[in-house]
Amino acid sequence: MKSSYKLAIWLLAGLLFQASIYFYLDRVLFAPATSFQVSAVTEARAVIDGQTYYSRNKRYMAVVKDESVEIYATSPKSLLRSIPLNQQKVSYFKWLEDRDLALMAVYGDTAKDAAKVVLTQINPYSDGYRLSATIDKLPGGSKITDVAYSTATNVIYMQVLVANGPAQYRVYRTDANQDLTRVYLSGSRIGRIGVLFDQDSLIYDNLAEGIVYVRNGDGSWRVISPYGAKYNLVGVDGKNTIYLAKVNAQGLAETVFKGKLKVGFELDRTLTKPTDVRFLTMDGTEAPVKK
Amino acid sequence: MTKLAIASNIYFRFIVINLVFLLCTAPLIVLFGPFDNIKRSVVGAVLTSRHPQYVTWIFSEKEIKEIVGDFNPTNQPKQDLFQFTKRETSSLRLVNINATRFTGYMLEIPDPTLIKAATAQDIQEKGDTISSIAIANNAVAAVNAGGFYDPNGTGTGRLPYGVIINEGKFLIGGDINEQVQLIGVTKAGVLVAGNYSPKEMREMNVSEGVSFGPPLIINGKKLITDGDGGWGVAPRTAIGQRKDGTVLFLVIDGRQPGYSLGATLLDVQNILYEQGAYVAANLDGGSSTTLYFNGKVVNRPSDMLGERMIPTAFIVK
Numbered sequence: 001m002k003s004s005y006k007l008a009i010w011l012l013a014g015l016l017f018q019a020s021i022y023f024y025l026d027r028v029l030f031a032p033a034t035s036f037q038v039s040a041v042t043e044a045r046a047v048i049d050g051q052t053y054y055s056r057n058k059r060y061m062a063v064v065k066d067e068s069v070e071i072y073a074t075s076p077k078s079l080l081r082s083i084p085l086n087q088q089k090v091s092y093f094k095w096l097e098d099r100d101l102a103l104m105a106v107y108g109d110t111a112k113d114a115a116k117v118v119l120t121q122i123n124p125y126s127d128g129y130r131l132s133a134t135i136d137k138l139p140g141g142s143k144i145t146d147v148a149y150s151t152a153t154n155v156i157y158m159q160v161l162v163a164n165g166p167a168q169y170r171v172y173r174t175d176a177n178q179d180l181t182r183v184y185l186s187g188s189r190i191g192r193i194g195v196l197f198d199q200d201s202l203i204y205d206n207l208a209e210g211i212v213y214v215r216n217g218d219g220s221w222r223v224i225s226p227y228g229a230k231y232n233l234v235g236v237d238g239k240n241t242i243y244l245a246k247v248n249a250q251g252l253a254e255t256v257f258k259g260k261l262k263v264g265f266e267l268d269r270t271l272t273k274p275t276d277v278r279f280l281t282m283d284g285t286e287a288p289v290k291k
Numbered sequence: 292m293t294k295l296a297i298a299s300n301i302y303f304r305f306i307v308i309n310l311v312f313l314l315c316t317a318p319l320i321v322l323f324g325p326f327d328n329i330k331r332s333v334v335g336a337v338l339t340s341r342h343p344q345y346v347t348w349i350f351s352e353k354e355i356k357e358i359v360g361d362f363n364p365t366n367q368p369k370q371d372l373f374q375f376t377k378r379e380t381s382s383l384r385l386v387n388i389n390a391t392r393f394t395g396y397m398l399e400i401p402d403p404t405l406i407k408a409a410t411a412q413d414i415q416e417k418g419d420t421i422s423s424i425a426i427a428n429n430a431v432a433a434v435n436a437g438g439f440y441d442p443n444g445t446g447t448g449r450l451p452y453g454v455i456i457n458e459g460k461f462l463i464g465g466d467i468n469e470q471v472q473l474i475g476v477t478k479a480g481v482l483v484a485g486n487y488s489p490k491e492m493r494e495m496n497v498s499e500g501v502s503f504g505p506p507l508i509i510n511g512k513k514l515i516t517d518g519d520g521g522w523g524v525a526p527r528t529a530i531g532q533r534k535d536g537t538v539l540f541l542v543i544d545g546r547q548p549g550y551s552l553g554a555t556l557l558d559v560q561n562i563l564y565e566q567g568a569y570v571a572a573n574l575d576g577g578s579s580t581t582l583y584f585n586g587k588v589v590n591r592p593s594d595m596l597g598e599r600m601i602p603t604a605f606i607v608k
Contacts, residue, residue: 014309021313022326029392030332032519033557036390038397038566041589099420101597121595125587131547131595152417152600153445154578176578176594177341177444178546198417200445217443 055095055102060124062102064090069104071124081127091117091143097238098151100124105144105158115142119158119174133174138162145169148195148202148236155200155217157183159193171204186213186221191277194236196261203242205233207251212244214261226265231257235282243268243282253277256284322349327358328519332555334358336523341444360518362505362556370570371510372481372495375536377402383432383607385584388543388562392524394551395543396582396589397566398432400607403480403538408436408457408499409606411448418448418600421581422588430606433583434540435528436474437501437603438575451602453502454489464502465489474530474572475500482532484509484572501574501603507531507560508571520556526580526593529559530605531568539566540605542582546593575601 028034051064060080063070069083069090085106092105102122107115120132135144139162146159154176159169168188174180187206194203200217203224210230215221225231225244232253234243240260245253252274259265269284321329334355337346346355378401388395400406409428411419418439425433440450453471454464459478464471470486475497477483483497484506492500507514508531526545532538541563545553554562556573563571578594579601592598 010305013305014312017305017309018313022320022324022329026326026328029552030328030524032328032331032555033561034390034392034554036388036393036558036562039387039389041385041387041396096596099422099597103595119595121597123591123597126591131591131593133595149596151420151596151598152447154594154596154599155445156595174595175444176599178593179444198447198449200443217445 051093053093053095053102055100055124056097060095060100062093062095062104062122064093069093069122071122073124080124083122088118089143091145092119092147094147096149096151103147103149103156105147107141107143109141112140113137115140117142117144117158117160119144119147119156133158133172133178133180135160135172135180138170146193148193150195150197150200152198153195153200155195157193157195157202159190162188171202173202175200183215185215186211192233192235194233194242196236196240197238198240201261203233203236205231207232210247212242224261226257232277234277234280237282241282243280245277245280247277248274250274251277253280256280331359331519331521332523334523335519335521335555336525339522339525359521360515362515362518362520367485367506367509367514368512370483370485372477372479372483373534373569374479375481375534377404377480377536383584385589388541390554390558392552393543393545393554393558395527395541395554395562397542397562398434398540398582398584400432400538400540401536403476403482403532403536405607406476406480406499406538407606407608408455408475408501409433409604410451410455410457410462411600411602414449414451414462414602416449418602420598420600421583421604422598424604425583425606428606428608430583430608431585432540432607433604434530434542434574435579435581435599435601435603436503436574436605438503439602444578448600448602451501454492454500455502455603456492456497456500459496459498461489472502472504473497473500474503474506474574476538480536482530482538482570482572484570499605501605503574504572505556506570506572507556508564508568511569513560513564515557515560518557520560522556524555525553525576526551526578527554527556527559527576528574528580528582529563529571530574531563531566531571533567534569537567539563539568539571540582542580542590544580544591544593545576546578547591550591574605 053062061072088106088108095102107117115138116136149156158172169190171183189207191205202215205212212225231244256268257265258268384399455462476499478496478498527543529541543554544551
């Protein structure tokens, strides 16, 4: 076959291929109006192993296993659905405090600079498409380790571990418009992250410096921890109260301060012994030290 | 190499080359090509996004009007406040709405006098979710209603605009001296949609209302007759009323490829018209779109955190 003839066939086939895509989009997907069907709604009316998480009021329970995540209704106990993990691993799971939804982060073992992590919404009764945010082109072994969100502003910040020894993190942001962007911070050794309830403002700490920052949605930022000592972030509660731990030279917390932006910080409590900041909680019921 | 392997290789290269070419040429073909529906959807979606300047840089106002259609909701006919005899039944009925590009729900409420405009408990501080508003008001059903200022899409639902009317009293907007958008229900149970001044609203005996729009059906006539409404494809909420008084709450899910992309205003108008609406109007949509019924949210809000906090809802109690 002559090469000019081959080229003509290729061009013609390509033209038809592209035209068919545009035709489908134009006439079906983006048609001004589409035909619809109306139908009545039909109401869809164990031994546990694995890590379990309870929703608010304990109405639902999630069991994270190696191969799947199972969602149960607790009263009466019944398996609502099982979500296969497809060889991915769960790095974060949390039920939201005020609604029966959970956020789950998964990661896979992938090659260098091609890792992908996904934060997904889990709805106990919805087994179809799941709302999610995917961060790709990450260093191998990356995973989401913490999530800060506000159900008032619908902003979600994701802390992604991108390297071990010493641990290095990145932070990504998504919102109601499903814009996903990387948030560039003053360092990569990030401790905990938090977000103000009614403003798009990320609170984070730089562990290397012992300084806590606020970074606003418009990109502006400033230091919020008091000067003269090193502080780590403990958390931010639903009333925008920020909890900071004052740490000693060994990096262990000795006192906890609480306060608000533009108001200042005051002593909340003195710890009975120097404590790793990872085990501090905002309400003072310190999590037990893991061995 | 076998013939099959060679053919696969050629096929793969063909697809890849074409997709690359498609991606490179798509902006030009979408904006300046012959595919009017794609162009209208893209331009409409960008115009209602946070970055409308991307379109206004490229097209003049006249060209934009030609692309998205000449739908001017301010030129609506005067609404006829019709009378009806209430239906005997009092049971609410929920139905599925399915189409190629969207999935949604419609709730029929036979008695329109059960519709109230409810607000978040602490509206000056923050909004509430539809579930919270419904539970706080002992409502059997609720749908998101009025608009609010939403800077960068991170608003907390505490800044409603226009009017909010509850039991005949203006919670906000009673002192406005010009016409504002209204979607409301009169004391007699007639759905009202359009631009009215608070004085006119009082004269019409509007007892429940919020501000949003545009109206889609007035006096049994469709208002969008050219184009798709100009707002592109997105999650939608709307309200309508049949001539027998039955109120229709409609929600269409969107922004969830594989489940539901969303609907145009024309889709919403057509659904409500075919379901018998004599009056209908669009309510706040996007990630606010939420329908609560019988103790739970029945649709799938498009935000990963679930229901958005919003200032107002139409509830059934």
